[in-house]
Amino acid sequence: MNPNLNLLIGLAMGLNLLSLGSSRLPALIRTMSVQGVILGVMPMLMEHELDWRVVLVALATIAGKGLVIPSLLRRAMRTAQIDRELDPLIGFVPSLLLGAGGAIAALALAHLLPLLPEHADTLLVPGALATVLTGFILLIGRTKAISQVCGYLILENGIYLFGLLLIKAMPLLRCRNFIPCTGYLISLLFVCRIFRPHNNPVHSPVILKLRRGKSVQAGKAGFATARITDDHRGGRIEIPRIFATFLSQDIDLYHLQMFTDSHRGRQPPLHVRG
Amino acid sequence: MGVYGILRFSGWLAVPPAAGWVVIALGATSAMLGIAFALAQNDFKRLLAYCSVENVGIILIGLGGALLARSHGDAAWGRLVLAGALLHVWNHGAFKALLFFGAGSVLHATGTREMSRLGGLWHLMPWTAGLFAIGALAVAGLPPLNGFVSEWMIYLGLFDAVNAKQPSAWAAMPAAIMMGMAGALALATFAKAGAMIFLGAPRTKPAVQARECGGWMSAPMLVLAGICLTLGLWPLLVWPMVSSAAGAWQPTWAGAAPPVPLEALGWVQIGLAALIAAAGFLLWSKVATPHLRRGPTWDCGYAAPTARMQYSSGSFAGIAAAWFFWILRPVRTLRRVRGHFPAEAIRLERVPETVLDLVIRPLAARVMTVSTAVRRLQHGRLSAYILYVVAGLAALTVLVLIESMP
Amino acid sequence: MIPILEFLLRLACWLVVAPLLPGIINRVKSMVAGRRGPPVLQLYYDLARLWRKDVVMSNLASPMFVILPAVAWVALAGATLLVPLGPAGASLSFRGDVLLFIYLLALARFCTAWAAMETGSAFEGMGSAREVSYAVLAEAAMIAAVLSLCVQTGSMLLVTMLVPTVGASAVLLAAGLFIVLLAENCRVPFDDPNTHLELTMIHEVMVLDHSGPPLAVILHGASVKLLLFAVVLTQAVVPVGNFGSLVACVLLVACVLMVTVGIGLVESLLARFAFRRVPLLLTVAFLLCLFALLVAWKGGEA
Numbered sequence: 001m002n003p004n005l006n007l008l009i010g011l012a013m014g015l016n017l018l019s020l021g022s023s024r025l026p027a028l029i030r031t032m033s034v035q036g037v038i039l040g041v042m043p044m045l046m047e048h049e050l051d052w053r054v055v056l057v058a059l060a061t062i063a064g065k066g067l068v069i070p071s072l073l074r075r076a077m078r079t080a081q082i083d084r085e086l087d088p089l090i091g092f093v094p095s096l097l098l099g100a101g102g103a104i105a106a107l108a109l110a111h112l113l114p115l116l117p118e119h120a121d122t123l124l125v126p127g128a129l130a131t132v133l134t135g136f137i138l139l140i141g142r143t144k145a146i147s148q149v150c151g152y153l154i155l156e157n158g159i160y161l162f163g164l165l166l167i168k169a170m171p172l173l174r175c176r177n178f179i180p181c182t183g184y185l186i187s188l189l190f191v192c193r194i195f196r197p198h199n200n201p202v203h204s205p206v207i208l209k210l211r212r213g214k215s216v217q218a219g220k221a222g223f224a225t226a227r228i229t230d231d232h233r234g235g236r237i238e239i240p241r242i243f244a245t246f247l248s249q250d251i252d253l254y255h256l257q258m259f260t261d262s263h264r265g266r267q268p269p270l271h272v273r274g
Numbered sequence: 275m276g277v278y279g280i281l282r283f284s285g286w287l288a289v290p291p292a293a294g295w296v297v298i299a300l301g302a303t304s305a306m307l308g309i310a311f312a313l314a315q316n317d318f319k320r321l322l323a324y325c326s327v328e329n330v331g332i333i334l335i336g337l338g339g340a341l342l343a344r345s346h347g348d349a350a351w352g353r354l355v356l357a358g359a360l361l362h363v364w365n366h367g368a369f370k371a372l373l374f375f376g377a378g379s380v381l382h383a384t385g386t387r388e389m390s391r392l393g394g395l396w397h398l399m400p401w402t403a404g405l406f407a408i409g410a411l412a413v414a415g416l417p418p419l420n421g422f423v424s425e426w427m428i429y430l431g432l433f434d435a436v437n438a439k440q441p442s443a444w445a446a447m448p449a450a451i452m453m454g455m456a457g458a459l460a461l462a463t464f465a466k467a468g469a470m471i472f473l474g475a476p477r478t479k480p481a482v483q484a485r486e487c488g489g490w491m492s493a494p495m496l497v498l499a500g501i502c503l504t505l506g507l508w509p510l511l512v513w514p515m516v517s518s519a520a521g522a523w524q525p526t527w528a529g530a531a532p533p534v535p536l537e538a539l540g541w542v543q544i545g546l547a548a549l550i551a552a553a554g555f556l557l558w559s560k561v562a563t564p565h566l567r568r569g570p571t572w573d574c575g576y577a578a579p580t581a582r583m584q585y586s587s588g589s590f591a592g593i594a595a596a597w598f599f600w601i602l603r604p605v606r607t608l609r610r611v612r613g614h615f616p617a618e619a620i621r622l623e624r625v626p627e628t629v630l631d632l633v634i635r636p637l638a639a640r641v642m643t644v645s646t647a648v649r650r651l652q653h654g655r656l657s658a659y660i661l662y663v664v665a666g667l668a669a670l671t672v673l674v675l676i677e678s679m680p
Numbered sequence: 681m682i683p684i685l686e687f688l689l690r691l692a693c694w695l696v697v698a699p700l701l702p703g704i705i706n707r708v709k710s711m712v713a714g715r716r717g718p719p720v721l722q723l724y725y726d727l728a729r730l731w732r733k734d735v736v737m738s739n740l741a742s743p744m745f746v747i748l749p750a751v752a753w754v755a756l757a758g759a760t761l762l763v764p765l766g767p768a769g770a771s772l773s774f775r776g777d778v779l780l781f782i783y784l785l786a787l788a789r790f791c792t793a794w795a796a797m798e799t800g801s802a803f804e805g806m807g808s809a810r811e812v813s814y815a816v817l818a819e820a821a822m823i824a825a826v827l828s829l830c831v832q833t834g835s836m837l838l839v840t841m842l843v844p845t846v847g848a849s850a851v852l853l854a855a856g857l858f859i860v861l862l863a864e865n866c867r868v869p870f871d872d873p874n875t876h877l878e879l880t881m882i883h884e885v886m887v888l889d890h891s892g893p894p895l896a897v898i899l900h901g902a903s904v905k906l907l908l909f910a911v912v913l914t915q916a917v918v919p920v921g922n923f924g925s926l927v928a929c930v931l932l933v934a935c936v937l938m939v940t941v942g943i944g945l946v947e948s949l950l951a952r953f954a955f956r957r958v959p960l961l962l963t964v965a966f967l968l969c970l971f972a973l974l975v976a977w978k979g980g981e982a
Contacts, residue, residue, distance in 0.1 A: 010848065017967065021960055093963050100967045104974065394800065396742050407744075407794075416787045417755075417780060426783075430776045430836065436827060437834050439980065447827060447973070454782075454823035455816050461786055462812035465793045469808070474800025475740050538774035546758055553754045554747040560893050561735045561746045571738040571799045572889060574878065585797075585805025593813035597959070 005045055009127040012038050012157070013103055016134040019154060020099040021092055025084050025146060029073050032150045032157075035131075036065025039157050042164060069153065073146055082146060090141035102133035119165055128165075131158030277333055277363060284341060285523040291345035295445055298338025302449045305331030305456040307601065313463045314595040314602050314625040316587050317387045318377050321467055322370065325413060328456055329366045333359045335449050336428045339435065342442040344524055349442075351434035353527040356520045358427030361512065365420040365505060369412035372498035376406035379491050380471060383484040389470040389587040392481045396472040399486045403472040405495040410464035412502045415457050418543035418550070420505035425457065426539065459594065466590045475581040507544050509536055588624060595625060603628050687771045694760040698903040699723040701910065701940050708944025723903060730896035738889055741798040748795040749894040752788040753901040759784040760904060763911055764839045766932040767925045773839045778826050781838065782819070785864070785908075788901065789815055796886040803878045807885035810955070814870070814882075817962035818863045824969035825857055829916060831976045842915035843922070849975040854917040856968030858942070861909040863962060865902070867943055869953040870961075880952070910939045 012035050019031040040061035047054050076082070088095065106129035115125060135155025139148050284293070308327030315321040336359025343352020379402045380395065381387055396403040408419070415421040432453075435446035476482045486492075505512060513532045521528025573579040588595075595602055607622040651662075703720040710717025719725075737745060762781045764770040793812055796804035828849060829841045844850050863870045866883035878885050887898050914920065914935040920928045953961060 017964075021964060023957070023960075092960050096960070096963055096967065100970070107974070394740060396744075403742075411787075411790070414786070414790060415783065416790060417783055422783055426776060426779050429779050433776075433827065433830050433836055436831060437836075443977075450827060451820055451823050455820045457783075458786070458812075458816040458819040461790050462816065465790060465797070465808060465812055468794065469797035469805075473740075473742075473794070473797045533775075535775040535777075539776070539780070542758075542772065542774075542780065546754070549754045549758070550751050553750040557750040557893060557897065558743060558747055562743075563734070565734040567734065567736045568739050569736055571740060571801045572803075573801065574803070581800070583802050584800050585802055585809060590805060590809045593809055594816060 005042065006123045008038055008042060008045070009123040009161070012161075013123075013127050013130050016103070016131055016154070017096060017099055019150070020095045020134060020137060023086055023088075023092060025077060025082065025086060025144070026074070028086070028147060028150050029070050029077075032153050033066050033070040035154065035157055036069075037062050039160055040065060046164060065153070065157075073149065077146060082144065086147055087143050088141055089143055090137065095137050095141050098137055099130075099134050102137075103130040106130045106133070116165075124161060124165060128158050128161035131155070131161060134158070277330060277337070280334075280337060281360075281523065284337070289341060289345075291342075294338050294340075294342030294345055294442070296338070297334055297341055298445045298449050301331045301334030301336075301338050302452040303331070304328070305335065306452050306459075307598075309456050309459040309463060310595070310598040311602065311628070313459055313466065313591045314588075314598070314604075316389055316624070318380070318389050318467055318471060319374075319387055320627075321389075321463065322373050322377060325460065325463065326366070326370055328460060329362065329370070329413075331456070332425065332428065332453060333362050333366070335359075335453060336362065336431070339428070339431055339442075339446065339449070340524070342445060343435070346440050346442050348524065348526045349435070349438060349440070351431045351438065352524070353431075353517075353520055354434065354533060355428055355431030356523060356527070357513075357516045358424050358429075358431060360516050360519050361427065361505075361509075362421075362424035364512065365412070365424050365502075368498055368501045368505065369409050369419075369421060372405060372409040372495055372502065373413065375491070375495045375498065376402050376409060379487040379495070380484075382487060382491070384480040386478075386480050389467065391478045392471045392476070393474045393581065393584065394472070394476040394481060395484055398484045399472075401486060401492050402495070403468075405492075405499050406472065407468055408499045408502060410468050412506070414461040414464050416461070418506050418547040420502050420509075423506060423509045423536075423539065423543075425453070427533075427536075429453065430533075430535070462591070462594055466587060469585075470587045470590070474584050477581045477584070503547075507540065507547060509540050509543075592623070601628070603632065690765060690768060690771050691757070691760065693765065693768075694904065694907065695757065695900075698907040699727060699900060701906050701936075702903055704937070704940045705944040705947065708941050709948050712945065712948035723899065727896045727900055730891075730899070731893050733892040735892040735894065738799045738801075740800040741889075745795050745798040745890075746894050748791040749890065749897045749901070752791040752795075753897045753904075755784045755787040755791070756901045756904045756908070759908055762838055763908055764842060764915065765911065766915070766920045767928045770839050773837055775836045778830075778836065778838050778841060782822055782826070785905070786815075786819075788905070792886055792898070795890075799889045801889065803881075803885045803888055806879070807882050807888075810882045811886060814863060814958055814962060817959060817966060818860050821856055821860045821962065821966040821969045824966060824973055825853055825860070825916070828853055828969060828973035828976050831973060831980055842912070842920075844916055844919055845979075846919065847975070847979065849972045849979065850917045852968050852972035852975065854913065856965045856972060857909075857913045857916060858939075859961060859965035859968070861906075861913055861939075862943070862946065863958075863965070865906045865909060868947040869950045870958055872952045875952075907936070910936045913939055 015031050015035045015038070019028055019035075022028045022031060040058050043054055044050065044058050077084075090098070103126070106126040107123075110126040110129070113125060119125065132155055135151050135153075135158055138151025138154060142148060142151065280297070305328050308324050308329075308331055312321045312324035312328065315324060336355045339355035340352045340359065343349040343355065377387075379399065380392070383399060383402075384392060384395075386392070412419040412421040415425040429450060432446040432450040436443045436450070510532055513536065517532070518528070570579075573583070576583075595604065602625050604623055604625045607620065607624075609618075609620040611617050611619045700720065700723075702723050703718070706722070707717050707720050735746070759781050761771040762773070762777045762784075764773075789811065793808040796808045826841075829844065830836060832845055832849065833841050833843055835841050844853070862868070866873060871882040871884070872880065873884060875881055875884065878888065881888075883902070887895065890898055911932070914932060918931065918935055920932050920935075923931060
């Protein structure tokens with residue numbers, strides 16, 4: 001089983017790098033779904049006796065990660081008419097180099113961890129670490145909400161890989177269902193956040209503030225913040241984009257992006273003379 | 275001089291094993307960043323100076339490798355890397371001096387150091403152009419000249435280190451890759467320098483009025499070009515000196531036998547040089563018939579082409595320099611046309627003197643402020659000076675008393 | 681007597697077979713596009729025709745404009761002497777010749793860029809700037825690939841280095857070297873050899889002002905470079921040397937043909953990338969070669 005397992009994990013690590021380098025949203029969604037399918041197949045390879053429960057969970061994982069979530073994301077992309085090009089905060093080449101460096105470091109450092117002998121020569125732990133790191137790079141380095149959802153799902157793939165280490169330790173049902181279920185719930189939560197405001201954009205607080213005459217300023221190049229200035233009181237609220245959904249129920253990422261997305265990439269400071 | 279110091283002291287004194295890692299890391303970084311700075315320069319003398327940073331980086335890679343080899347049981351590849359580094363010191367002296375003499379000749383003839391103001395000087399200064407081209411080939415490390423021989427030895431040593439599968443391989447692998455990238459950047463830098471100064475059409479008046487330098491200026495350049503060619507075609511000539519220096523540094527590496535591939539390389543370089551000369555001559559004789567026609571360069575049918583339409587030094591280097599924007603800090607100036615009628619628009623992107631403006635000038639300003647403040651103590655009044663002496667003595671007394679108290 | 685004959689035969693093999701490759705690529709592209717396409721031997725006819733023509737030179741160009749293509753050609757022909765042709769071996773072989781191979785290709789690049797800048801045209805400046813900049817990343821990938829082969833076989837001679845062990849390392853190396861081949865030979869997705877728009881060219885625009893025999897020399901040199909990369913790619917991935925003489929020859933020819941058809945298919949199915957995405961693709965090639973190196977290193981340790 002081990003060579004096949006290592007081959008699949010190697011493929012998953014390759015898909016990590018592919019996701020870091022994709023500049024278009026459909027490609028990122030596709031990469032993430034293929035990675036989910038590959039990882040869904042793995043429990044069937046790791047178990048020596050094929051129980052009906054193992055097959056069921058594997059099929060559920062493949063269906064969820066390979067069909068349901070990508071189709072939801074694609075629907076969101078179409079409905080909200082999101083621009084297909086990704087605007088990176090960390091450029092594509094630096095994020096690719098970071099991901100590759102992380103994969104190499106994970107391979108090197110996995111030797112230092114106290115692993116069970118049966119896990120020591122598989123790529124499980126390095127692959128899991130590398131996938132988690134890739135998820136983090138995507139979460140930090142991309143500005144669009146959907147790409148951050150994809151980053152979160154890749155992170156969850158990495159956690160799933162870690163969970164595979166526990167296959168023998170915990171009884172089937174408890175272990176197998178717990179980790180993917182929490183992952184699905186949180187990712188569905190993210191996806192729904194994107195859907196909600198399209199029902200009534202008029203009530204979005206950003207647009208309300210604009211109507212009341214307050215200004216929404218673009219952040220500095222390279223920083224994903226929006227400053228909503230209140231001219232009367234002189235106070236300022238800085239809301240980092242990535243925490244918007246956690247802090248405030250109403251601020252939706254799509255509209256924020258529309259108003260704050262003016263600086264792309266890293267250009268040298270512009271001195272514009274009139 | 276600094277390299278000589280490091281070399282001498284590391285040969286005499288006991289050096290901790292970590293020193294090898296530090297030196298090779300420093301060497302690889304300065305090779306890459308030095309040539310990146312050189313590529314972005316607009317002043318050809320600054321370009322040559324930054325290129326020296328790159329070459330010293332390559333020498334330090336060799337030296338660091340030798341230190342690593344020594345700390346890992348005197349591996350044989352250390353001798354190769356050290357010999358490469360020592361030979362590169364000589365080679366660098368030869369081709370860098372040649373390039374600086376050429377640059378001096380151009381400066382003397384045109385009065386400007388800006389590459390984007392020159393152009394087309396090959397016609398007016400053929401000797402300088404040709405000898406600068408030889409220097410450019412040498413500094414880019416291209417066969418059949420001497421730069422290739424020393425870089426080849428360092429590469430071979432690094433590859434042997436990787437083969438030996440010792441921990442030092444983890445330093446040799448990135449060093450070899452960064453050296454490769456630095457070499458390609460050096461090729462780009464000197465293609466740019468040669469092309470901007472000597473090729474194409476003259477961009478401004480000083481370039482039109484240049485004259486070839488006299489014999490006294492050309493003679494040293496000829497001698498140095500001859501040295502570059504000799505060291506490239508016959509590396510075995512200097513091998514005894516290099517190997518005795520390596521042997522003095524590390525006695526277990528003494529031994530005059532040159533590595534066998536060096537001899538083969540020498541013959542290959544001679545063959546290559548001969549074939550190049552023959553092929554060039556044959557093709558030129560085929561082409562230089564009375565039927566050879568001259569005409570203006572194809573300019574896409576533009577009605578009024580000017581010399582300013584050629585690529586400038588900033589635009590040639592623009593692609594690669596943009597990858598290093600984080601350390602080069604280019605400044606972009608933009609003046610758009612406003613209104614309905616055509617007016618002048620300016621778009622200027624320039625790499626400033628980064629190290630000078632962002633590091634040295636602020637530091638120097640701070641040092642000046644502090645020293646100006648201190649200078650107020652030096653006012654020339656004798657009575658105050660005596661007061662300083664008495665105050666110092668009193669402070670010392672107090673200190674001694676405090677020390678001697680139980 | 682025999683060594684000289686062998687030498688000449690090998691050299692002739694390289695130089696005569698090389699112009700066939702662009703013909704095959706164009707045929708594949710035509711077939712995919714549903715056309716009949718030019719004959720496979722078209723480049724031979726073109727070279728003969730160009731050799732008979734006169735030269736038109738720019739007012740601004742020096743004699744170097746004509747001489748440097750010859751220098752580049754000699755560099756590429758010299759590189760063919762170093763690369764082994766399967767069981768037929770190489771004419772010249774010494775330790776460290778792989779580095780001479782890489783730097784001969786760099787010499788050819790320098791000469792082409794210098795000759796291009798001779799004309800003083802903005803088009804050539806554009807092509808030279810792009811070519812020498814992207815070569816930096818391609819060079820990093822090549823050095824990583826060479827290191828990977830060196831670690832696999834423990835040798836520094838091209839002849840003994842190109843005997844790979846099949847495995848994950850070979851697959852990664854194949855992908856990385858194929859991308860480097862496309863970049864160095866100016867194929868889609870890096871550069872479109874059929875484009876007529878000077879602003880979108882890299883290699884084509886560097887030879888825009890050449891004509892007659894120097895242009896023939898440049899075109900032949902480019903086809904030799906393509907054959908060089910195809911043969912090196914084949915031997916870096918497929919252990920040709922392990923088989924008997926005849927089988928090895930057939931295998932080499934078949935694999936080079938496969939690489940050529942692959943290039944044709946890539947050219948037909950992909951569009952040229954926007955220039956801002958080229959560094960990304962070359963970084964991917966570098967990372968593939970780097971991972972091949974690490975896998976080979978791991979394999980050597982285990």
